[in-house]
Amino acid sequence: MKIRYLIRKCLSSAVVLSLLIMCLGTTVSAQDENCKKNDSELNHRIYDRIIDDYILQTGLSKEQADVIFEEIASSVNISKVITSIAKDVLVIDEDAEYSENVLYIQSNYESIVDKMSDSEKYYVDKYFLASAIQYYKDFADSSEFNDAVSTTADVGFNLVEPIEMNSYDDDIEVQENEIALQPKNLTRGTTVAQVRIFADSTGESSIINTSGHAWLTIKNVSNSNITVGKFSIAPNKTIAVGTWGNKEEHNGLWYSLEPYFVHNYSTWSNRSSLLVNIDSTALATLTTYIVNHDSWSLTNNCSSFAVGGWNQICSTTLSAGVINTPTNLKNSIINTGLSSTGISVPYNYVVYYADGSNTPIRSSEF
């Protein structure tokens, strides 16, 4: 009787235990599935963001790039793909960090693939894409690939005009030999603003050049105030917008910091720029973009901000590279054959930094 009771007790315990193990297993595997799904979605989002620059740099077709991406994405772990291909990519240092190798490949792509066979180039392209995706995973802010980016800017109220400088800027609308590019085909209304994109780097002869800065300026060429980001800008005045990652007061969007440096220190003297005239619809698009981009990271840096804003409003699209850098953007600007050098950056307003949906804050440092 006692033995039977013990057997029954053991059996029921075993059943409960196996049920528990099954539940736990299901939960873990469900969590695992969720992780894989999230990871896969993130891979696709990163790929969507970098695909245009990747195609531009590698010369691959979209279909060829898609094939390489699918091969990479089908692997469980992209870092394993990077390690496994590294030995087939003859030009990189297997012992170096992948992040150094991807910047090296990007900066020297043409000379690397020159004279390579198709199969050798295939490995470079695959390594380049895999490590670029991993780079964004490792260095991008977690919010960078979130869906929750508003499509319209909340700029309809509490607009203020920033404090003006007693500046010495020119009031020339188009400077000598400067060519105005065609705006993107949104609408073709009356021109209300001139937008310039600027980029400069120190032209280091090194293989990796992460120096420099890129930004946008917006000049009001209408007869009434216009909205730029969170500010109301007076006729014939210019405001600069750019993102910064090395300023103690704020990490992200700054207003008028670039003219402060140009005016006080003559910085970026070899800056290259392009110009586009835009109407009020395009300006609203740009303002929405500016308001939604108060952030900075290694993968979403000043060149990402400037090129992203520019490509929203101009028919001549630019690239800042797969891993965005000011050097790549400057090269892209120059490669249009329509760029100008050393165009002035009027210092019309004092320096502010963005503060989310609130009015920007006057810098106490600059």
Place this chain on the structure above:
Amino acid sequence: MKKRIVLVIVLVIIVVFITFVVCLKVNGITDVNELVLDDISVTESENKITLKGEIVSSGKSYYGYAYYYKNDALFIEIKAGLITGKHKDGAFEIAIENSKVSELNAIYLKDRNNAMMIYSK
């Protein structure tokens, strides 16, 4: 066998070279054109030099500095690299104390190719 040895040596040289260049760039001496100077003061009585400035590349932060004397001039090199959790700021403030300060006639900011004079007696 001989070919393999030569190949290995060549590969090692390439790897060392690439690593060397990459290391230089990730945390290297900054181009003087990337620097702006807010303030410099030389106090001979205290044998002290102070510098205050900023790196104008928006993705680089200040890592440190090095200096050396050559004749009656002081050369200062500013080291910068990519922004990290530890190195976030592009601003720098340097204080150099040395008995040779009173003998100085000039101070330069220097990178690999250029020297920019920032002080002369």
